[in-house]
Amino acid sequence: MIRTALKTVFAHKLRLALTALSVMMGVAFIAGTFIFTDTINDTFGQLFDDIYEGQDIIVQASTEFDVGFSGPPPIDEEVLDLVVAVPGVEVAEGGVQSSATIFDKDDEGIIPTGPPTLGASLTDDLRLAGNAGLREGRVPETGSEVAIDAATADSNDLVVGDVVKIETPVVTDTYEIVGIIRFGDSDNLAGATFAGFELETAQQVLDLEGQYSAITVIVEDGASVDVVRNSIAVALPEGVEAVSAADEAAEQSEALSESLGFLQNALLIFALVAVFVATFIIQNTFRIIVRQRQKELALMRAVGATGSQVVWMVVIEALVVGLVASILGLAFGFVIAGLLTAGMSAVGFDLPSTAATLAPRTIIVGMAVGVVVTIASAVLPAIRASRIPPVAALQDVDITLRMSDRRRTTIGVVLLVLGMGGILNGLFGDVVDFGPLDELTAIGVGAILVFLAVSMLSSLVVKPAARFLGWPMIKLDNMTGNLAVENSVRKPRRTATTASALMIGLALVTFFFVLGDSIKSSASASIEEGLRADYVVSIDGFSGGFSPALGDELREQPEIGAVTSLRFGFWDNDGSEDFVMGLDTDTVDETIFLGVVQGSTEALGEGGVFVQEDIFNDNDWVLGDTVPMGFVATGLQHVEIVGVFTEANVVQANYLVGMDFHEANFAGYGADLDFVLAVNAADGADADSARAVVDATASEYAGATVRDQVEYRESQENQVNQILVLFNGLLFLAVIIAVIGIVNTLALSIFERTREIGLLRAVGTSRWQIRRMITWEAMIVAIIGAVLGIVVGLFFGVSVTAALASQGIDVLSIPLGQIIGLVIFGAIAGLLAAILPARRASKLNILEAISYH
């Protein structure tokens, strides 16, 4: 029996290939996601091991809260004397690290997108330098010397002896390159640029005078790291800790994995969408196959096969398809991982490229999903197959074993109501308590139910929809158009399922279009309303900001009026990471409309915090209450609420503090950089000359970009657009799978209609007309899928946007152009899907076709 099943599989290679292809792509997406994130994890795990290579103990500030990416605050340099005095310490040195931007020969700052621009002290005891080593030259010895990483040097034609400009938080100066640094086998540290200074110089230019970021210790031969570490710990003052270098490497690596976990989950959701679409295709394929083999299966029953043997035959066929597809999917996963890396890099996250990591978990999950999904999709058609009575072998009738239309409609409606209920409940909450189901699960399950419901109900609309869509085709191409329309409605459920596979992907695309457009419109509206400044200076890329000196320079210019600095900061809000923005309270009212409803910005300048109104109300706070804010540098602070504001969109934070407060709680390790400057032209100043002054001043600072109101709005829209492109790129795979589904269904339908096509050819239909007939049919199916997807996507988009109104997305905007574009996309997808089946149909041998049984 197994042999019979296997024979069937291999007798239909094309069918096998097309079915396997849809499973393969789903598995590939899952495998690709795992490979991609595992590779990043491994790369960074290795990176941290390398950084601490050869080191035994790290002495650094201990922090109560661990938020943001800045690491612990600096420690006093006198701590070093305490450490050196501990018995068992062979060598101990302090070092500093912050940011420094190297300029190229064209006087442009070299800023990688994603990785940081590092500035640090360099030790001449290379045992303490991790895996860093000199490729050529020597370490800097004076205040005018620097060593830079080999990658930056090579890609910018910088060599030992060149003089380069480097910008640090304190000063922009020129230095002579005296050394080129490599890190183990890499030319840089995971893409970061690196400028190394002699220690005292580093302390000075990195704004860390009298301080160390950390002290690195190597213990004497034979001494126990743990024992020495304990001895050091005893000697240390409060707020400073000693940890083993190995623990520190592991901890940093783990922290990074955690932040990658979010990315992995997001990607897996897209992978699951692809798998979900694939199940539609596989199920449809098996249903058609079983129907086509009805006679064959009935004959097997007639000669004595039991119903369960027939089920097994179909399931074994599915198992083979699933196995083959999963193995291919795993292999193709490497390609997907490569595409993900390229995609991330396209939106600004440059990731270091290393050998891809294939973890056992990737293989197990990939294989399991591929095989289980395929078999699960085949089970229903298989059971249906087992119910074919033996007599069917003798009769030339189509024995329909399927759910009645009424039952299908009832189930569809019930699923639709449940699904929409789940989504709305998840979004707007509290209507029904699902207990363990949290909001996201309710929305996710709801969406799946809606998709299933629409695919069940859509068979009801296939006929009118096809006739409507086919009308222009019939006008344009009378006979072939007519045949195409009639063919597409012959098996409404088959057409509905095929279209539904496309519906899923395009519904999500529509959803992102609506949500994205609403975010853009809301952002534009709030910028228009809330941004009073003429110009905004902000940092491009992901570094922390630019030197406050830029703001100070601007304030001195006669063409410039009010200048408001905004500084970003992470804090621990009851265990989760939150943001606070520090701002110049004496100018903010001139540059940014905050919508202050209680308190005043003058009062904020003296201390305390402003809270956004919705959060203020949700917490039932009153003025004078305190917010417990956990800071890395200063620990837990109970900060008094001195005001309430409404407009959080321009300042991009729900909590605002004065600049003095910000400096007190974030000072000393990089957060004292300006994140944004809101700049006004002076009263009566010429707009062009004011702009010229801002441009000229900002051009001296690496990464600082000047935009006027319109440009700033556009840049915010561009950010949303980039994310849209990324998301829709990820959904593209699900759409491709759906198009493969159309190819598959068409190919199988054409197989069923072999004699008919032969007859059409015999009575004078040209090959070209046959091709057109198939193409029209594919386009009808695809456009139905696109339109269904748009309808479902609009529901998702509108309800999610409505739910986010309180989060600042208060303008609902439906991008009609993009949605019409999707319909056209559907038509083109149908056109492409038809190419192969249409060619096959048009090339049928007439004589064989008309005598085909």
Next chain:
Amino acid sequence: MTTMQAISGTTAARLDGGSKIYGAGDTEVRALDNVTVEFEAGRYTAIMGPSGSGKSTLLHCTAGLDDLSDGRVYIGDVELGSLKEKDLTLLRREKVGFVFQAFNLIPTLNARENVLLPMLIAGEDHDDAWFEQVVGILGLGDRLSHRPSELSGGQQQRVAAARALVSRPEIIFADEPSGNLDSKSAAELLDFMRRAVKEFGQTIVMVTHDPVAASYADRVVFLEDGKIVDELHNPTTDSVIDRMRQFGA
């Protein structure tokens, strides 16, 4: 009354030294072995022969559905071997009609559309009077809006015959047209085909193994082992049966 302006004595189709060989070497089968035959315009010719005699191959090759291994085939003055696929399709659409044993109709089209199929494919208008006359004679008038699945076997074959006739082709090829019908429906169909020849001057070539069907023809060509072995003019059922008996001998 509209009639085919066929002139008796001209040739509607001709096979000249036609051979069709399947396989090669030991497995070589000569389905047609150097056959030369003419089908006169305005005549009803039946091709008979035992199973495997090559009668269907003769029909397929003459109709341009299959190509010859050797020799030439003409429809009117056109030599089919020289035609490209596209021209062959046009020739089938314009000059040839077909009636097959079964599965003659497109299931998604109604009877009227099936009858008019060649014109619809060509995007051409049809002659309404001629259409009415054909469907009238065939007794299909009240069934025109029905789909094939709603028609009896006899009605389906009559629709197929109407389709073959309504485009007024130079020649109609029929492959066992009555093979699947009960005797009453078969008689109606065959009688109609004879009327088409007699009254409208249509040319028909029909493959059959049924002596009764063959007796409707003007001429019967007998085929055995890929060769024409005999022919009868103005056959009767009995004369055909007598001739057929000789094959067994």
